[in-house]
Amino acid sequence: MLDLSGKSPLELSKLGDPLVNLIYSLALTEVYEKPLCKKVSNSVLAEAVEKAGLREIAGRRKRRGELGDFAEGLIFKAWAERRLTIEEAVEILAGSLEPGTGLRESSIKGFETLLRRAGYGRGGLSQH
Amino acid sequence: MLDLSGKSPLELSKLGDPLVNLIYSLALTEVYEKPLCKKVSNSVLAEAVEKAGLREIAGRRKRRGELGDFAEGLIFKAWAERRLTIEEAVEILAGSLEPGTGLRESSIKGFETLLRRAGYGRGGLSQH
Numbered sequence: 001m002l003d004l005s006g007k008s009p010l011e012l013s014k015l016g017d018p019l020v021n022l023i024y025s026l027a028l029t030e031v032y033e034k035p036l037c038k039k040v041s042n043s044v045l046a047e048a049v050e051k052a053g054l055r056e057i058a059g060r061r062k063r064r065g066e067l068g069d070f071a072e073g074l075i076f077k078a079w080a081e082r083r084l085t086i087e088e089a090v091e092i093l094a095g096s097l098e099p100g101t102g103l104r105e106s107s108i109k110g111f112e113t114l115l116r117r118a119g120y121g122r123g124g125l126s127q128h
Numbered sequence: 129m130l131d132l133s134g135k136s137p138l139e140l141s142k143l144g145d146p147l148v149n150l151i152y153s154l155a156l157t158e159v160y161e162k163p164l165c166k167k168v169s170n171s172v173l174a175e176a177v178e179k180a181g182l183r184e185i186a187g188r189r190k191r192r193g194e195l196g197d198f199a200e201g202l203i204f205k206a207w208a209e210r211r212l213t214i215e216e217a218v219e220i221l222a223g224s225l226e227p228g229t230g231l232r233e234s235s236i237k238g239f240e241t242l243l244r245r246a247g248y249g250r251g252g253l254s255q256h
Contacts, residue, residue: 007163014165015157018150025146035135037142086214 004080009073012080016072019079020045023086027093027110040111042068044104048111052121071111078118092117132208137201140208144200147207148173151214155221155238168239170196172232176239180249199239206246220245 004012021039028036046067049058058070078084096110097103115121132140149167156164174195177186186198206212224238225231243249 004157004163011163014163015150015153017165018146018153022143022146022150025143029132029143035132035139035142037145 004077007077009070009077010066012073012076013069015080016069016074016076019076019086020072023075023089023093024107026086026090027097030090030094031097031099040068040107044068044107045071045111047108048115051108051112052115054115054120057120071115074115074120075118078120084114084118088117089114132205135205137198137205138194140201140204141197143208144197144202144204147204147214148200151203151217151221152235154214154218155225158218158222159225159227168196168235172196172235173199173239175236176243179236179240180243182243182248185248199243202243202248203246206248212242212246216245217242 004015009016021037024040025037028038042065046064049055049067049071054070054074055062055067058067062070075084075089079086079089092114093107093110096106096113098106112121132143137144149165152168153165156166170193174192177183177195177199182198182202183190183195186195190198203212203217207214207217220242221235221238224234224241226234240249
């Protein structure tokens with residue numbers, strides 16, 4: 001479709017934003033069994049980047065908003081390069097989002113796992 | 129992935145919103161050859177619904193905002209039911225969005241074509 005190879009995650013964050021919102025909304029829809037649409041906060045994505053051990057790759061001086069953009073760009077890049085399908089991403093996120101648990105914490109965990117499964121982070125394996 | 133069969137387009141519009149934004153942003157990115165993210169206005173989607181001959185199916189008393197939601201729901205339904213892939217949708221939209229032409233008019237045309245190709249509208253064929 002699009003040749004976006006060579007683009008950095010930050011350049012791709014604009015496209016990652018609607019993709020991440022779609023994936024997150026689909027996962028919430030699956031877990032809560034009704035159509036839901038919700039934006040992911042930069043703060044949640046920034047924490048997921050940190051927990052996946054990607055903060056240094058993102059650069060030491062990045063603000064939270066920029067870390068969130070970085071996460072969106074990474075996820076978009078993985079999807080555009082066919083390393084991650086929307087279906088896989090939704091299943092990974094839905095696996096962390098359980099009704100009754102804190103949405104913020106479970107969303108951070110879900111995106112951390114998503115970043116690792118997409119090939120980013122330390123060895124692609126959860127260390128928790 | 130999700131079993132959303134039996135849901136009406138209006139129920140699915142919440143999920144159609146991020147999907148349509150993703151498709152539109154990808155199409156703009158393809159046409160303008162740089163990452164772009166843009167939301168589609170309800171007004172553009174409402175006109176596309178009318179041009180595709182779907183206004184009556186949507187109900188006669190629907191306001192523009194509701195018609196836009198209806199379009200989002202229809203597109204989501206086609207995608208969820210595997211009648212339309214994201215790649216196909218992007219190609220269809222990008223075929224209408226040409227640099228230099230009015231973005232609003234070409235976007236309406238693009239979404240009209242998309243709705244028809246997704247199996248909605250009069251016979252699925254453009255009548256223009």
